[in-house]
Amino acid sequence: xxxxxxxxxxxxxxxxxxxxxxxxxxxxxxxxxxxxxxxxxxxxxxxxxxxxxxxxxxxxxxxxxxxxxxxxxxxxxxxxxxxxxxxxxxxxxxxxxxxxxxxxxxxxxxxxxxxxxxxxxxxxxxxxxxxxxxxxxxxxxxxxxxxxxxxxxxxxxxxxxxxxxxxxxxxxxxxxxxxxxxxxxxxxxxxxxxxxxxxxxxxxxxxxxxxxxxxxxxxxxxxxxxxxxxxxxxxxxxxxxxxxxxxxxxxxxxx
Numbered sequence: 001x002x003x004x005x006x007x008x009x010x011x012x013x014x015x016x017x018x019x020x021x022x023x024x025x026x027x028x029x030x031x032x033x034x035x036x037x038x039x040x041x042x043x044x045x046x047x048x049x050x051x052x053x054x055x056x057x058x059x060x061x062x063x064x065x066x067x068x069x070x071x072x073x074x075x076x077x078x079x080x081x082x083x084x085x086x087x088x089x090x091x092x093x094x095x096x097x098x099x100x101x102x103x104x105x106x107x108x109x110x111x112x113x114x115x116x117x118x119x120x121x122x123x124x125x126x127x128x129x130x131x132x133x134x135x136x137x138x139x140x141x142x143x144x145x146x147x148x149x150x151x152x153x154x155x156x157x158x159x160x161x162x163x164x165x166x167x168x169x170x171x172x173x174x175x176x177x178x179x180x181x182x183x184x185x186x187x188x189x190x191x192x193x194x195x196x197x198x199x200x201x202x203x204x205x206x207x208x209x210x211x212x213x214x215x216x217x218x219x220x221x222x223x224x225x226x227x228x229x230x231x232x233x234x235x236x237x238x239x240x241x242x243x244x245x246x247x248x249x250x251x252x253x254x255x
Contacts, residue, residue: 001074005046005099013043018107033088036107043100049093057091060210060232076232084234124239126151129176129246133157134164134192135208136184140231144179147235148242161187161195168196168203175203177246179229182209206245208233 002012017039049057060076082089082103093099131153135141141157148155156171158164161184168175178196182189193205206227227245229238 002042002044005044010045015041037104038107040103041100043098045098048095048097048099050095054091054093080232080234124236125243126153127246128152130154130174131177131179132164132167132175134180136160136181144238147238151239160184161192164192165195168199175200177204177206179206182207204245206241
């Protein structure tokens with residue numbers, strides 16, 4: 001993002017530091033938790049951003065780049081990784097003054113296991129089932145396909161509902177799971193799921209979306225027993241959601 005902001009050149013500074021965050025610190029960092037932090041900062045000398053842009057910078061699918069130049073997921077994924085790691089991220093920017101992103105991670109004084117190769121995260125099991133993945137954003141689709149195939153799944157991919165139905169009609173063996181985006185042009189994920197399950201009653205369904213609110217999500221769960229994955233998502237969240245959907249009871253066919 002910093003390089004894109006400086007097409008005619010500029011200065012990019014990456015720095016690390018230790019900082020002590022006091023309660024009630026001012027500025028954009030006022031919401032940061034107090035304590036000893038390890039800080040990673042990235043600063044550019046680009047044109048900077050207006051306040052209304054800064055307020056939306058971590059929203060999924062929000063982008064100021066030209067059509068075809070960005071997905072609007074990059075910074076949302078960064079924020080997700082930071083928060084998943086127990087940290088926080090802060091941005092300082094103003095027109096004509098460049099931009100600085102700072103990542104704050106809690107500093108620990110205890111001995112580390114990182115160099116021993118130990119990992120406290122449980123291994124998420126994969127599988128050999130066939131998954132039909134439907135996603136109209138190429139970057140998201142590619143990441144999901146690569147992640148699932150790395151765990152042994154047989155993945156069929158389609159960019160929209162029409163292509164997905166065509167795959168469903170001509171594929172000769174079982175499709176165990178339909179993993180589909182909810183918001184797509186021409187045919188949304190719910191309509192696709194109903195039509196595919198009618199065609200293949202044994203297929204389970206999992207939805208993914210960056211827009212679904214809790215009320216709609218609860219309605220989907222209560223009425224149809226289908227899983228849901230919030231975008232943007234990390235690889236582990238994707239694998240967990242897929243395994244959960246595949247191991248769930250039989251999916252209720254669409255109305």
